[in-house]
Amino acid sequence: MQITGAKVLASVIHVAAAVIRDSHGRILIAKRPAHVHMGNLWEFPGGKLEAGESARDALVRELREELDIEVTDAEPLIQIHHDYTDKSVRLDVWTVSEFTGNASGREGQEVRWVAAAELINYSFPAANYPIVNAAMLPDQCFITGGGNSVDEYIARIVRASELGAKLFILRPLAVSCRVELIQQRLDELEILDSVHLQWHSDWFEGDLESALAFAGRKPHYGVHFQAAFLSSLLNAKAEFQKGSWISASCHGSDEVQMAARSGLTFALLSPVKATKEYLPEQLLGWSGFTQIAEPAGLPVYALGGLTASDTARAKRGGAQGVAFVKHWWA
Numbered sequence: 426m427q428i429t430g431a432k433v434l435a436s437v438i439h440v441a442a443a444v445i446r447d448s449h450g451r452i453l454i455a456k457r458p459a460h461v462h463m464g465n466l467w468e469f470p471g472g473k474l475e476a477g478e479s480a481r482d483a484l485v486r487e488l489r490e491e492l493d494i495e496v497t498d499a500e501p502l503i504q505i506h507h508d509y510t511d512k513s514v515r516l517d518v519w520t521v522s523e524f525t526g527n528a529s530g531r532e533g534q535e536v537r538w539v540a541a542a543e544l545i546n547y548s549f550p551a552a553n554y555p556i557v558n559a560a561m562l563p564d565q566c567f568i569t570g571g572g573n574s575v576d577e578y579i580a581r582i583v584r585a586s587e588l589g590a591k592l593f594i595l596r597p598l599a600v601s602c603r604v605e606l607i608q609q610r611l612d613e614l615e616i617l618d619s620v621h622l623q624w625h626s627d628w629f630e631g632d633l634e635s636a637l638a639f640a641g642r643k644p645h646y647g648v649h650f651q652a653a654f655l656s657s658l659l660n661a662k663a664e665f666q667k668g669s670w671i672s673a674s675c676h677g678s679d680e681v682q683m684a685a686r687s688g689l690t691f692a693l694l695s696p697v698k699a700t701k702e703y704l705p706e707q708l709l710g711w712s713g714f715t716q717i718a719e720p721a722g723l724p725v726y727a728l729g730g731l732t733a734s735d736t737a738r739a740k741r742g743g744a745q746g747v748a749f750v751k752h753w754w755a
């Protein structure tokens with residue numbers, strides 16, 4: 426307990442936790458015992474840092490003690506600060522995809538391997554909402570170009586998915602075209618069964634309600650908004666449908682914070698590097714990006730002058746991954 430003037434501040438509990446993936450992409454979750462804080466809820470395995478211990482060392486120790494596995498590689502995923510009524514926690518969350526041993530609940534806790542898309546069917550502590558999103562989201566977000574014909578637009582999406590795109594932000598075509606036509610064409614394509622489609626709000630001419638309703642039509646649909654919608658999204662938060670991915674483009678700290686307060690699934694933050702649309706003094710650079718993204722408390726993709734080859738750099742800078750437009754749109 427730290428005493429500052431008249432205020433008594435409970436110190437923040439620093440916790441390391443892991444999104445552990447197996448070779449099938451499934452994620453390990455564990456059930457908290459009934460008698461502890463947030464008892465009977467599911468969690469990502471981990472625990473408190475000991476004095477003088479780094480988050481990574483604490484993670485390796487906790488996973489050895491709790492699950493009997495030896496971590497051989499781990500990378501930072503997201504940091505969360507959350508104030509519960511009785512305590513404040515800082516969760517340092519890592520992705521662990523390389524480990525040895527067979528994970529088992531060494532302390533008697535129930536553990537379960539689940540597909541990423543299944544995570545939303547489990548009850549986690551309130552702090553975990555952005556962690557579940559970060560666990561479900563891929564490393565790359567592909568923003569489509571316009572396209573001059575429906576056939577060309579569809580062919581380019583198929584090609585991008587063949588190249589590995591898993592998450593699309595679908596911008597409207599340069600020519601007039603109803604969203605239902607594109608929806609119908611994309612729904613016919615089996616290759617797109619395992620991708621996530623974020624429909625850009627421009628398809629709905631700025632009508633927030635229609636956009637949100639459209640996002641709720643299919644489990645793999647969502648909607649992406651320009652920053653101008655952020656205050657309306659904050660007001661409409663209660664209307665978001667469970668499981669619908671809602672995202673927004675942001676250009677600075679205030680917008681990213683508003684995206685987090687609105688409970689958005691993820692944000693894009695730009696411009697990191699030079700593009701034709703921005704002046705050099707408007708660029709964030711990697712240090713500017715990290716200052717905003719790392720404490721954001723929601724998954725943030727780096728955007729602006731980047732390609733898939735910048736993914737590792739972006740993740741080191743606190744990003745979920747990279748978003749890009751032109752690369753793959755050919």
Ligand SMILES: Nc1nc2c([nH]c(=O)n2[C@@H]2O[C@H](COP(=O)(O)OP(=O)(O)OP(=O)(O)O)[C@@H](O)[C@H]2O)c(=O)[nH]1
Pocket residue numbers: 438440441442461462463467468469470471472473512514516550551552553
């Ligand atoms: N390991 C883990 N802890 C989490 C998650 N989400 C979350 O809010 N927490 C909080 O972070 C803290 C983790 O502490 P812990 O697991 O070492 O300790 P505990 O509260 O279970 O019991 P203890 O105080 O007797 O050691 C708890 O307050 C827990 O509620 C999560 O996904 N994984």
